[in-house]
Amino acid sequence: MNIKIDRDMLLKPLSAVSSIVERRHTLPILSNLLLEAKQDRVTLTATDLEMQISLSLDGAPGGEVSTTVSARKLLDICRSLPDQAEITMAIQDNRMQIRAGKSRFNLQTLPAADYPLMAKAGGETGLVLQIAQRTLKKLLKQVEYAMAQQDIRYYLNGLLFEVNGNRLNVVGTDGHRLSFTSTELSQSYEKQEMILPRKTVLELIKLLEDSDEMLTIEVGSNQVNFAFSGIRLISKVIDGKFPDYTRVIPVGHQNSLAVDRQTLLLAMQRASILSNEKYRGIRMVLGKDSLRLISSNSEQEEAEEELEVNYNGDPLDIGFNVTYMIDVLNNVDNDVVTFSFADANSSCLVTVPSDSNYKYVVMPMRI
């Protein structure tokens, strides 16, 4: 009933699955992770009842083990052991003994049979997608920051995945701004939607690697499975109707402005220092070939930034929440960003020249 495993080999998967374990909850077994060993293969599983991550690693000779143990303590022990230490885990009388060198730890365990595993989605699932890890990671990172956080409109606390024909659209919004991106799929599917919860999105971004390895997404009626490089992630989906984002994305805005991302970002960050700390308003004043950023706070302090740009549209004075602007400038991976305006009361569309699929819509603020 022993498992032998290399500390370095265990540490990374262990921290990956432990990250979803909530620190505080009422059900003690949820602070544990499920550890199963069978024929040289160890599987670690953690869950918060909304999502579940399983990770398998090979090359851990030992007997058959199936138990649950505190995720946080196990992780802290592994982390503080010296590099290349060899860990031996032994189960005896509901306790797990961990030995490495001259260190010895005895941990309480709870029976594996009680662990609340999420059942894999039934067979009636229609949709199975294949997509490269790198692509999915890029899509998520492009839109993730526009998601709502603990909004009472629960369907906004996640990302919309919409499959339509051979396109996969991913959309996030918090009711004030919206980000949209899209990619091409290898084959066509029937139109289908699901909303992936915020926490799952953030975990996925952490787990996904910049590789071309393919990833399989299986969409069930109320859950979705992601399988990639030894990891299996099962997540519930948010049951709700996502707002019709197509009506929100403006078309035909005439006044457009292309500007260097880094320059504008730094100017925005400087101007934001003196914007009102609660509603973060900033004015963008556009004139012929000039863009001024003006902010002022409740103590009557003011900041003004002037940028030389190429602009031939109408003169415009439009207010925004500077956080929304800094978010988009931080997250697009292109040197040039294009802003399109209609007037001071209509939404602004942000696009990047290199990726025509990406769109960011933000509502102005009347300061």
Add this chain to the structure above:
Amino acid sequence: MSSIHLLPDHLISQIAAGEVVERPASALKELLENSLDAGADDVSVMLLQGGVKQLRVTDNGGGIAPDELTLALTRHATSKIASLEDLERVASLGFRGEALASIASVSRTSITSRIKRERHAWRISSEGGHLTPNEPAALDVGTVIEVNDLYYNTPARRKFLKTEGTEYGHCEEAFKRIALSRPQAGFMLQHNGRAQWRLAAGEPQKRFGAVLGEEFAEQAFLIDESAAGLRLWGMAAKPAYSKLSRDAQYFYVNGRFIRDKLVAHAVRQAYQDVLHHERHPAFVLFFELDPALVDVNVHPTKTEVRFRDGQAVHRFIFHALHKALAGPAGSQVAAPEPVAQAMPFQPTYPTYQPQIPLRAGEGLDFYRMMFGERPVSSAMITEEMPPQPVQDYPLGFALGQLHGVYVLSQNAQGLVVVDMHAAHERIMYERLKHALESQNIATQPLLLPVSFHADRLEVATAEEQVGVLHNLGFEIAVLSPTTLAVRAVPSMLKDADVVALARAVLSDIREFGGSRALTERRNEMLATMACHAAVRANRTLTITEMNALLRDMESTERSDQCNHGRPTWFQVTMAELDKMFMRGK
């Protein structure tokens, strides 16, 4: 099926009595009001068994002429109004001409009264509404009304009466309400032969103190505001003297005690910022306005009124109280009562005890050794003494800090103890509020408008009050007769629950003509910010910082209370300290 017929007169009176004379206390209220309307300035009340057995009101008012005695006990007979015009601008307490008849119909009542020009008094008795003829009696000018055996002929009602103690309590409350409203009249209350209250005619302030307790009088401040024909005067207690129940709330409209939703709301809002939400303020307030602008004929007991221009009344009461409550720290200190012994301070020379500059190095080293390096000690030593005399500053000058929580200060009256976190929190909060109020409201239009199901009233309000909503930073569109959509919200509250916010604002606008719901939500947020920005316990302050805090408190509105309504400072006078040490005995 029985035929339709007119009810006998005494039965109609008994039915009316059900509304007017709910219990002995309501009969007492009616009788006292009659006395006051008759111009009495000395009224005594005698009760037996909680007013159930006997209720006797004696006054020195104008009296009732002998030939009108019978009429007095008749329904809808009154001397107070004569025409519809009179009804529209009623200045007397009563006017319906119902009370006496109602009381008489359910009890054995007798009225003895003499007017000035008569040589002797006359008495009329009634038993359940059946009158006996007038008979001569002996009495000085005035009226005595005796109500015996209330509800003797309506056993059903009698069963609903509570114990003697409870009924007496209600009578006493009715008595207090009337007594508060007429300080210029003397009042006396006896129960079962024992005098309970004896209130001499005098100043309003004295009367309030006598009825509500000296503590109230000490803790309350005077209000007298008038504008555009409206006047609000009286006394309201400082937030620190608040109660868990609403029982110490007396509001009078043109001298008549009322309990009104609109008024209660205005008062509540005025105290909003300084009172803990579970506590209730104590006050005696008199609201005076042209009788034509208020309709008192809403309910037979007249505790409800209707204002012609409710919004203006709400605004006026709110602003008058709000302003009175906003005084900075120390400004509401009651004038120090003349103490028998001389004040320990002479105002002519600097009353501040300068600290001795400890120049001896050994001494300092010794303290360092004992207490470690403390910034305070050195700061205290080098501190320049303020040249101003203490009495210019109500909160005085800092002496030092107690356990890192309280600032001790010395003023002309003695010792001042200040809760530094609470005080600083209030100062920060007022500053944040002030900074925001001078700015325009920024509006955040929503990318995804939030629609919700609304009732007809909400829809109507949204349609009518577009301008008001716009000024508050809201944009609410009507989608259908039962659906509203919020298109824009104030930027400060963009992360709030939009629907709940919109509902609160619409209902406020409908009921009170404007909404403070948003201001309140915003203030809650500012309060949190202020709490984080304020100095925490165990932060060591230098004397300079402490003095700055005291000066800030003196110039900040509402700084007597922290944001949660707790007091920020209190005074220990020299007299109190002397008492503790039994000095000067």
